[in-house]
Amino acid sequence: MRAIPASPRETLPCERRVIPSRVALVALGLVPVGATAGALAGVLAAIGVAAAEGLGAAAAPLFLVVAGILGAILGAVILPVAGFTLLRYVPLGRALAETIVATALGGAIGVQLLDGLWLAGPLIGFGVAATRLWALARRARKRQYAAPELEP
Secondary structure, three states: OOOOOOOHHHHOOOOOOOOHHHHHHHHHHHHHHHHHHHHHHHHHHHHHHHHHHOHHHHOOHHHHHHHHHHHHHHHHHHHHHHHHOOOOOOOHHHHHHHHHHHHHHHHHHHHHHOHHHOOHHHHHHHHHHHHHHHHHHHHHHHHHOOOOOOOO
């Protein structure tokens, strides 16, 4: 039982200031991280495709290189955008781990099933993972800032 009502500081989210230099620094950090994560997701997707196709496809190192380069380009663009919008309140390690796995799975499935639209697979995988993480973070923030019920 709480005799003193909750202060506004305990129930309302704090006001955040946007510092342009910090935003630029974070953006510059997310670009190489996104490129690395995208390259990893592309290579993992290529390995998944090679595993599904058999050892003959696994012997094509050019396939791995192209998948890594395309993944790096996409990751360098998509991760900073998602990081500043959907994934703002998600821990970076969790955001990277889940989006890399979902993008790689989406890429492997997309190449197998969506012949001409193979790029849709990794984008859908990333989008699903980012949206899921955003929803989880939103739900956690709502619980955190919910007004505590006062007992009579």
